[in-house]
Amino acid sequence: MKKIFQYLPKKITIKKGIKPKNEEDYYHIGHYLISRGFITVLLILFGIFALYYLLITGLPFFLGEYKNGVRIYSHDSFALKFVSDTVKIKAESGYIAYYGEVKNGMANGRGTLYTKDGEIRYEGMFQDNEYSDIGILYNENSVYQGEFEKNEYEGEGILYDLNGCKEYEGEFHNGAKSGKGMLYDQNQVVFTGNFQKDKIIYQDFLGKTAKQIRELYTGKQIIYYDETNFIVDMTDISALYAGTAKEDRLEEEVFAERIFIIDSECLLAGKRVCSIEEIREQTGGFSFEGNSRITMQEAVALKRGLETKGAFVDALEVTGYEKETILSLYMAEYNGIQYVFYSYDRQGGFVMYSMEK
Numbered sequence: 001m002k003k004i005f006q007y008l009p010k011k012i013t014i015k016k017g018i019k020p021k022n023e024e025d026y027y028h029i030g031h032y033l034i035s036r037g038f039i040t041v042l043l044i045l046f047g048i049f050a051l052y053y054l055l056i057t058g059l060p061f062f063l064g065e066y067k068n069g070v071r072i073y074s075h076d077s078f079a080l081k082f083v084s085d086t087v088k089i090k091a092e093s094g095y096i097a098y099y100g101e102v103k104n105g106m107a108n109g110r111g112t113l114y115t116k117d118g119e120i121r122y123e124g125m126f127q128d129n130e131y132s133d134i135g136i137l138y139n140e141n142s143v144y145q146g147e148f149e150k151n152e153y154e155g156e157g158i159l160y161d162l163n164g165c166k167e168y169e170g171e172f173h174n175g176a177k178s179g180k181g182m183l184y185d186q187n188q189v190v191f192t193g194n195f196q197k198d199k200i201i202y203q204d205f206l207g208k209t210a211k212q213i214r215e216l217y218t219g220k221q222i223i224y225y226d227e228t229n230f231i232v233d234m235t236d237i238s239a240l241y242a243g244t245a246k247e248d249r250l251e252e253e254v255f256a257e258r259i260f261i262i263d264s265e266c267l268l269a270g271k272r273v274c275s276i277e278e279i280r281e282q283t284g285g286f287s288f289e290g291n292s293r294i295t296m297q298e299a300v301a302l303k304r305g306l307e308t309k310g311a312f313v314d315a316l317e318v319t320g321y322e323k324e325t326i327l328s329l330y331m332a333e334y335n336g337i338q339y340v341f342y343s344y345d346r347q348g349g350f351v352m353y354s355m356e357k
Helices: 014-018 036-057 210-216 276-283 296-302
Strands: 026-029 032-035 070-074 085-090 096-103 106-114 120-127 130-138 143-149 152-160 166-173 176-185 188-196 221-225 229-234 239-244 258-261 266-268 271-273 288-293 307-312 315-320 326-334 337-343 352-356
Touching: 032 036, 188 210, 229 296, 239 296, 258 296, 266 276, 271 276, 276 326, 276 337, 296 315, 296 352
Parallel strands: 070 085, 221 315
Antiparallel strands: 026 032, 085 096, 096 106, 106 120, 120 130, 130 143, 143 152, 152 166, 166 176, 176 188, 221 229, 229 239, 239 258, 258 352, 266 271, 288 326, 307 315, 326 337, 337 352
């Protein structure tokens, strides 16, 4: 009450209101005389309490709009800052952008966010106007269902394509596939393994046998071979693993000595790099950089003029390739792995890279 009385005019006191000095200080109501000062104090108190009540309840006196029993606010409404209820909020251009729970004017609890076209952008839980806990986010090319933290994918979740088919299921961190997860193609699992910043941790293939790799990669594969070499194209993850075929070694005992990744971006020390200069800086320099004629394994990876024969479409003998193709190579060792980056020219980027221990 002290806070209320501090806003009253200093010249109006309770004492003066109750004990007026002359008849002009009274209102005549029937046989009664009511102090004008007393009435003024009551009106001021009533106004203060009415204003406070309207602010905390958000009555349509401040909004001017109800629909189906739900109050509708503009996004910049002053009264909205005092509301804790289920409401609708208009965007600057006038469309309903949010329908759900708010607390102190911010989206808190369950709600739905809409686009300008009236389509759902996000539905689920909010915390202080941010996606939080569990929800569904409808992106331009995909749909994410799972856990959020501060508007980012965080925790367990599933990515779907626009046809409703699974693309990925597993762990996320800072909005990217990170941790253990599974890749899908047409709702069929093609890879189960580790991810970081949306990239497969490809070095996990190195040193594994063909049998062990088939436990990680279950998608389509094509085996290319000649007299001494073999290379397996794991088409669903844009990677190939290679080794040396030996007569005294069973197929399931063939080891992946090297892996090729068909990507113009590489993950080094948790950083995604896409230029030769970035790689030079990240690795501390190259042990070799220059030009070289393409090898059989590189030709298969880059699909450079392959000539093959074989009775099966998933096992082909390489009988020829563009042996005169010149590649620019950049070799660097990092964290015990030998990297080679390939380009057709020396313009600063690369089209593929390989790893081996």
